[in-house]
Amino acid sequence: MVLRGERISNDPDLLDNLQAWSESAYETKLLHSNLAFPLLKKLTEVGDAPAKKVFKEEISKRLSSGFIPVMKFLANEGYLNELNLEEGEIAVENLKKIDFSNCNLVLFPVMITRAEKLELLNISNNYISELVSEIGNLKKLKTLSMDGNQISVLPKELGKLEALEYLTLSFNNLKKLPESIGDLKLLTELWLGNNKISVFPPSLGKLQSLEFLDLNENLISSLPTKTKMLQNLKEINLSSNKFKSFPKEICSNIKLVKIFLSDNLIREIPKIISNLKSLKILYLNQNQLINLPSDIGDLKKLEGLELSDNKLKELPNSIKNLNSLKYLYLDNNDLEEFPEFLGDLPSLHYIRLDTAQTQKISTELKQKLKKRDIKIFRIDLG
Numbered sequence: 001m002v003l004r005g006e007r008i009s010n011d012p013d014l015l016d017n018l019q020a021w022s023e024s025a026y027e028t029k030l031l032h033s034n035l036a037f038p039l040l041k042k043l044t045e046v047g048d049a050p051a052k053k054v055f056k057e058e059i060s061k062r063l064s065s066g067f068i069p070v071m072k073f074l075a076n077e078g079y080l081n082e083l084n085l086e087e088g089e090i091a092v093e094n095l096k097k098i099d100f101s102n103c104n105l106v107l108f109p110v111m112i113t114r115a116e117k118l119e120l121l122n123i124s125n126n127y128i129s130e131l132v133s134e135i136g137n138l139k140k141l142k143t144l145s146m147d148g149n150q151i152s153v154l155p156k157e158l159g160k161l162e163a164l165e166y167l168t169l170s171f172n173n174l175k176k177l178p179e180s181i182g183d184l185k186l187l188t189e190l191w192l193g194n195n196k197i198s199v200f201p202p203s204l205g206k207l208q209s210l211e212f213l214d215l216n217e218n219l220i221s222s223l224p225t226k227t228k229m230l231q232n233l234k235e236i237n238l239s240s241n242k243f244k245s246f247p248k249e250i251c252s253n254i255k256l257v258k259i260f261l262s263d264n265l266i267r268e269i270p271k272i273i274s275n276l277k278s279l280k281i282l283y284l285n286q287n288q289l290i291n292l293p294s295d296i297g298d299l300k301k302l303e304g305l306e307l308s309d310n311k312l313k314e315l316p317n318s319i320k321n322l323n324s325l326k327y328l329y330l331d332n333n334d335l336e337e338f339p340e341f342l343g344d345l346p347s348l349h350y351i352r353l354d355t356a357q358t359q360k361i362s363t364e365l366k367q368k369l370k371k372r373d374i375k376i377f378r379i380d381l382g
Contacts, residue, residue, distance in 0.1 A: 343368025
C-alpha cells in the first residue's frame with residue numbers, strides 16, 4: 001500500500017489494490033487513517049473526483065466528531081484547507097469546543113466563526129498574526145485562548161462576544177486594545193502578559209465582572225483613571241512594566257487580594273494603600289523604594305510581603321500591626337537594623353534576608369525568632 005510521501009508507482013499489485021479500493025468507493029474503514037488520508041489527498045491532487053468527494057466527506061465527518069486529538073491531527077496536517085467555507089460550516093455547526101493549539105497554523109481558520117454553538121476555542125501557540133472580524137459571530141463563546149501567537153491588532157468585533165468570560169492573549173505583539181473591549185460585560189479573567197501594550201482605552205473600567213487581570217511584561221507606566229471602577233477585581237499582575245509610582249487607581253479596588261508590582265521603577269507607596277482591606281499578597285521586589293508609609297500597617301489581612309531588591313533603609317513601626325503576615329522578604333536592601341517586633345508578629349513563619357543582613361540581627365531578635373521557630377532563609381548575594 002502507498003505510504004505517505006511516496007509517489008504512486010506502476011507496480012501491478014499496487015494498481016490492483018488501488019483498483020479494488022476504488023471499486024469499494026474508497027471505503028476508509030479498509031485502511032488505517034494514516035494511510036487512507038494521505039492516499040486520498042494524493043488521488044485528489046491527480047484529479048480523481050470520487051476520491052476528492054470521499055476525502056472531503058471524511059475530513060468533515062472527523063472534524064464534526066469533536067474528538068480533540070483527531071481535530072488537531074486534521075489541523076496539523078493541513079487537511080482543514082481542503083474544505084471550503086460552506087463545507088467547514090457544516091462540519092463545525094454543532095461543536096461546543098475546538099482546540100487547535102500547537103497546530104502550526106498561520107491563518108485563523110475562518111470556518112470556526114460559523115460554529116454558532118461554540119463555547120470554548122483554543123488556538124494558542126500557533127503563528128497567527130491576524131484575528132478575523134468574523135470572530136464576533138461566536139455569541140455563545142465563553143473561553144477564548146489565543147496566547148503564543150503573533151497578533152498585533154484586535155478587531156473591534158471582539159467586543160461582540162457577549163458571553164465571553166475568559167480571554168487570554170499573552171505572548172503576542174499587541175500594542176493596544178480596542179475600545180470595544182469594554183463591552184465584554186461577563187469577562188472575569190483577562191490575560192495580556194508579554195505584549196507591547198503601553199496604553200489602555202478608558203472602556204477598560206467597564207469590565208465590571210473582571211476578577212483577574214494580568215498585564216506583566218508590557219510597557220505600561222500608568223493606568224486609566226477608570227481602572228478604579230473594577231470593583232470586583234481580586235488579582236492584578238503589573239510586574240515588569242514602566243511604573244515610576246505605585247498606581248493609585250488600584251487603591252480603590254477594595255476586593256483586591258493579590259497585587260504583583262515586581263520589577264518596576266516605583267519609589268514610594270501612597271498612604272491610600274490602607275484602603276485595600278482585603279489584600280493578602282503584595283509583591284514590590286525589584287523597585288526603588290526608599291521607605292514605606294506607616295499606613296502599610298493597616299493591611300490587617302496581609303500574609304505575604306515581598307520587598308527584596310529595593311533601597312529600604314528602615315521598616316516602619318506599623319509593620320508590627322500586620323498580625324496575619326506569614327512571610328517577609330527583605331534581602332538586598334539598605335536596612336541597618338531589624339526591629340525586635342519582627343519576632344512578635346503572631347503569624348510569621350518565614351523571613352528572607354541576605355548574608356550581610358543576618359549579621360545585623362540583634363541577639364534579642366535571634367532568640368525570639370528561634371523560640372517561635374521562625375525560619376530565616378539566607379540569600380548569598382556574592
